[in-house]
Amino acid sequence: ETGVTQSPTHLIKTRGQQVTLRCSSQSGHNTVSWYQQALGQGPQFIFQYYREEENGRGNFPPRFSGLQFPNYSSELNVNALELDDSALYLCASSLVRGVIAGELFFGEGSRLTVL
Amino acid sequence: EDQVTQSPEALRLQEGESSSLNCSYTVSGLRGLFWYRQDPGKGPEFLFTLYSAGEEKEKERLKATLTKKESFLHITAPKPEDSATYLCAAVFSGGYNKLIFGAGTRLAVHP
Numbered sequence: 001e002t003g004v005t006q007s008p009t010h011l012i013k014t015r016g017q018q019v020t021l022r023c024s025s026q027s028g029h030n031t032v033s034w035y036q037q038a039l040g041q042g043p044q045f046i047f048q049y050y051r052e053e054e055n056g057r058g059n060f061p062p063r064f065s066g067l068q069f070p071n072y073s074s075e076l077n078v079n080a081l082e083l084d085d086s087a088l089y090l091c092a093s094s095l096v097r098g099v100i101a102g103e104l105f106f107g108e109g110s111r112l113t114v115l
Numbered sequence: 116e117d118q119v120t121q122s123p124e125a126l127r128l129q130e131g132e133s134s135s136l137n138c139s140y141t142v143s144g145l146r147g148l149f150w151y152r153q154d155p156g157k158g159p160e161f162l163f164t165l166y167s168a169g170e171e172k173e174k175e176r177l178k179a180t181l182t183k184k185e186s187f188l189h190i191t192a193p194k195p196e197d198s199a200t201y202l203c204a205a206v207f208s209g210g211y212n213k214l215i216f217g218a219g220t221r222l223a224v225h226p
Binding site for chain 1: 151160161210212215217
């Protein structure tokens with residue numbers, strides 16, 4: 001149990017719709033990262049938030065956006081859903097900015113299916 | 116481009132049959148090498164961090180080692196509960212805040 005909780009656990013959307021995924025970080029962790037994991041693949045970095053500001057972004061289009069709130073909870077928003085967006089979306093929290101200083105604590109993920 | 120490659124893709128072992136998983140990475144700019152375990156439908160669970168060649172870390176039946184071009188996860192006398200996907204990930208100097216993951220090795224340990 002990492003203390004990182006994500007919601008919803010599963011959801012189904014149709015192409016073109018928008019989705020919001022939520023994450024509650026482990027207590028005291030001020031950095032949150034989001035990853036996308038397609039079936040049979042390793043997770044891919046979407047972006048990281050530190051103290052409510054974006055702190056690095058992977059190769060994802062602008063329709064992927066995020067927020068971090070003062071209580072360090074976070075949201076991932078995806079607009080204009082495409083079939084290839086079907087994946088497990090993972091939230092990970094850490095105590096310090098950047099990963100080098102410590103390991104990431106992952107939630108169990110939100111499984112998104114786009115039809 | 117910074118890359119992490121894991122082999123084999125899948126491994127089937129009998130209980131008690133020791134083996135090793137391999138993780139190779141882009142040589143230049145490595146700042147940290149991580150191993151995670153992922154059970155089906157779950158998020159990755161942190162196992163080890165290695166920072167420099169020659170470093171080793173152990174936890175129960177698992178031992179992780181790092182050389183200048185690859186890392187190994189050695190599994191000694193595995194049990195069925197060790198069955199999972201093992202993910203290797205690295206942080207490179209070009210992106211200190213993100214993990215670059217390999218595709219993982221799916222390990223099945225049979226009684």
